[in-house]
Amino acid sequence: MSEAKTHVYQSIAQSVLDHDIETMFGLMGDANLFMVDHYVRAGGGTFVPAAFEGSSVLMALAWTHVTGKVGAATVTHGPGLTNCVTALAEGARGHIPMVLLAGDTPVINPQNLQNIDQREVVTVTGAGFEQMRTPQTAAEDVAHAFYRARVERRPIVLNMPADFMWQEVTHRKVVHPVFTTPAYVPEGDDLDQAIGMIASARRPVILAGGGATGAREQLIRLADRLEAPLATTLKAKGLFNDHAYNMDIFGTLSTPAAYDAIAKADCVIAFGASLHSFTTDRGKLMKGKRIVQVNDDPAAIGRNLHPDAALVADAALTADNIVHWLDEAEIAPSGFTAELDSAALTAHPTEAAGKAGTGHVNYVHVLDRLEEVLPKDRILTTDGGRFMTEVWCRISAPHPKRFLVTANFGSIGLGLQEAIGAGIACPGVPVVHFTGDGGFMMGGVNEFNTAVRLGLDMIVIVANDSAYGAEHIQFLDRGMDPGLAQFEWPSFADVATALGGQGMCVQSTEDLDAALAAIESRSRPLLIELRLDPHDVPRMRL
Template structure:
């Protein structure tokens, strides 16, 4: 059915035609009427952020947790440049979302906020779609959504402001995306891969973020081979509950698991690009056969050259390998019969001492792991403190685990925690951040979480310094004072922004903070005061 409307209404309606009911953003000259139409004409929900980049980050986490394309919107010029880090984070993380970005009027090339927006977007690794004319609105929006899904990255739809009040005929246009994955075709490479697996005495199965949907098939294959299971950081929690799950593979492994990986003779990798931190810069992959399976051709061979590479769906490939192992009556390896899984998954605690007025970070994390809500979504910022969080704080499954470290930035966690909370409103969100990251990106959106009434627990590790840099000065016996900051009370800031805030300087304070979580009524911040000279080093 065709309807006559203004372009701003057509954009809103075309977005709603794709099943979108939530839009994150910040309004400006080029998008305010579209947002108004999305809310009033399409019964949509608009989530206003305090900063444009925040709206993109919220959408990224929403897409990850909800499992669908998310949408954000900003206006032109500086609004878009404020999104550069967030778009890069999304592109590096292969997260499908659409950013409806206004642009300055085509008729005014000397507009104060004019910029070549295509080139800005191109630099981030995101895709770009130009709104061509009033009559192409529905097709252009459909193209942006289609590309977001098949390219698995953010796509920016560029909307000139001078189109908005022009007349348009709108007819729903939705491009169906073929998402059925391909299986592995019979051939020499498959035969070679199966031969390597069949002859392995100590095989291990590694799953990354691209293999999350194949959980059941990978477990069947592991059980058939009697091989332990491990995940990359992105797939943390995938094999929770399995008796031979050794958890994260690589520099974040326990010492015992690291040694076990080094002793294995064949690693079957599903849905992982084998990042340097996963392989410990290749050290963990030496003197063993590597089989890499991924639906994305560019993921293969990026970190190291595998002995066999299969461009195919992880689940179907696991089923195929299992079938031929059974047909050939290959005996199980017996590898898991040798394992003491409790030893393999126990991270050392180290000393429980710390200076007066500070809490021991590792001991605090262990206690929080026991006390925090079990059905949580776990969101982590970047920075020095996060590697211990990744190792010691569990996530129920990969979909409920949001890592904001695709670009190595800090200051992105609180924004993504908001998106995660809105995607799964019945699930409490726990977000960990360092002090520098919270100052950079958390303060300006904590009140957004308050306004939305989210069930959010924020734990800020405050060592009054930029810790990674602080360590480098100390290692070279140099004065680290340039890295040190006298921050305000984060707990006090949380209260001033409408939430709850609790300061923790010792184990008694920590127990009181944990007890207070039982009666929390909105966003709550726990500030852990840490000694900058006594914080565990990053494990990467």
């Protein structure tokens, strides 16, 4: 008996489901609509329609971050793909695996109005490109795209020619296993050198980056053994919550007490961190210190700062191994934590509500009030822009998996889309999103209604100084007129209400009290617009 035949679009949809991907983000067009239809109606998958193609990529990136699985999105050909360029660059710079199923114009019609060289478009973003070779290899090509995304830790774009879709093939389940055995713990001179530096340190600090978020307990055990404080890079924010000597973010975003403690340290043991300039305050925080860098990615070691000792190894296994050898050698704890005021390590300076002028509120004061009222069990997401550094410092994140920063490519306007993807990935958990006015106009306003349509529990805080803040500051610093960086935006609160949500405008202490009460009673996506004086917004701490 001959095997049952199916169409290529059906085989592609089933291949995605074969990888246990039951949620796909996207925008339908000529080249992918039948695949999406089969994915939903025959496969039982959930399709989340975005308002803009690039948004679907960002949603999938956030879904990957929260779930730990490879996210999937789909767009059509031509502008469907070119509209994803910035989002793909964000994912590639952040080393986030996801697969974008991109339709392509028919191979037999090179004069198609939307025909472009997809490979060239994708390559410049840093994402990977996978060509669907033939109708018969569709399932294999989908499987290889998912495999590459996990192994290469970046988005992979799978090109799907439209004229393949209705050709008949025999579907076969193809899933390539990815071996995830932790990297080995090295032996020999490198390990001896690293342990020697750690054992002789009098004021050691443990630093965890995004590559060490699965090693919380092991790193705490090492820190307690050494009597060393703990800190994280921005991407690992929240990893050491509730530990007595948690310093939160290491570097330019540290509290004054934490910065002083880091400055006094004589050894930094960094796990899963690339030690870029913001973490090290452009190298100033590393002067006069021994640096031990542990990372399972060899390319991350020495990328930004060359350590004194380096181990290409798994963070958790290495931390346990260091504790073992410290115990074997009967090395005494450093006693560094006894010198520190644990309460001051995470205490940022406060500001009074009355500092702001009429019609505006003080941003720092508002953030501190929001931290008191916002749901504790939450997902925290932020857009790019000058407002965000104070958010990163003052608004807590429950865990790195529930904290998303859309700043890998230095862009604004990407955050609300990722907030939606994170909310889909973690049903029932409220999403708190911070953005600036320019970022919201650029990418948030076109997807706020998507959050409404999906019924997400979302709180959006828009810091509105009616300006492009970073540019405004640069004009002022040069003694120039900042007028070209200033804007008369519409009322974001009114826009949110018109889009089906609830909008609140905060221009006074009384308005703030009402907005905080609205957080407690919200029943649909809530947008809180903070009216700020562009001359009275804290500078970026980067």
